[in-house]
Amino acid sequence: MRSFQHRLSDLESRGIQVVAISVDTPDINRRQRQKLGYTYTFLSDPKAEVIRRYDVLHPGAGPKGADIARPAEFLIDSSGTIRWVNLTENIAVRARPEQVLKAFEEAQRPASQ
């Protein structure tokens, strides 16, 4: 998530918004965002409703067995269509902004016949 902050201007200059989603409350998000210097949007899904809708729930993986999100990244175009998905098989390995930028450039190109 830090790397997305570092490359935020490259993403925003292409008109792509960066949004982080977790079960954390807006309060925690506001504080963590300030503390870590993140400027993109943090959304709060404490009941994991949207997290379930995207099937990225990690049941019982949080503190005291709470349900949390597993790491996952989706690139969605302006029409609301998914253009690229990253479902990691290792919690420590996350998508890098370069992958998103590459996927965006490829989606921009007219489909080859």
Add this chain to the structure above:
Amino acid sequence: MKRKWNWPIWVGFLVAVGGLFSYEYFVQFPITRDFPWANLLLFGLGALLLLIGLFRAFGRSQLYRGNVFGSIFLVISLSLFAFFAYEIFYVLKQVPLSGQAPRIGEKAPDFSLPDQNGKQVTLADLLSPNGAVLIFYRGFW
């Protein structure tokens, strides 16, 4: 005759302990997080020094100290490494399959969630002008 201080035992132990606790630091950078080679390198270096120290302690015990401490440190270091390896190569890979997650070409499920200021934000709000990247993360709690 006074036996000499067996420094590789102590330094090796400290390096091995550092191999575990430096994870907090190295995890900040994708290059040392995707694969924890920096931590594994520290564990390896620590083990090498410990073994050198132990060979000296047991091989030339009239000259070097540390056969008791060295053995204890080796056992502790091996336990730390076992814990690290279990976390890294097993626990971190216990990720749900997410087989029903929306796929490329499908419509992204709609939503409305509060942002960091409590303001409701919908997916549609996020898609202009050229779309959005949604990053689901485990949370800071």
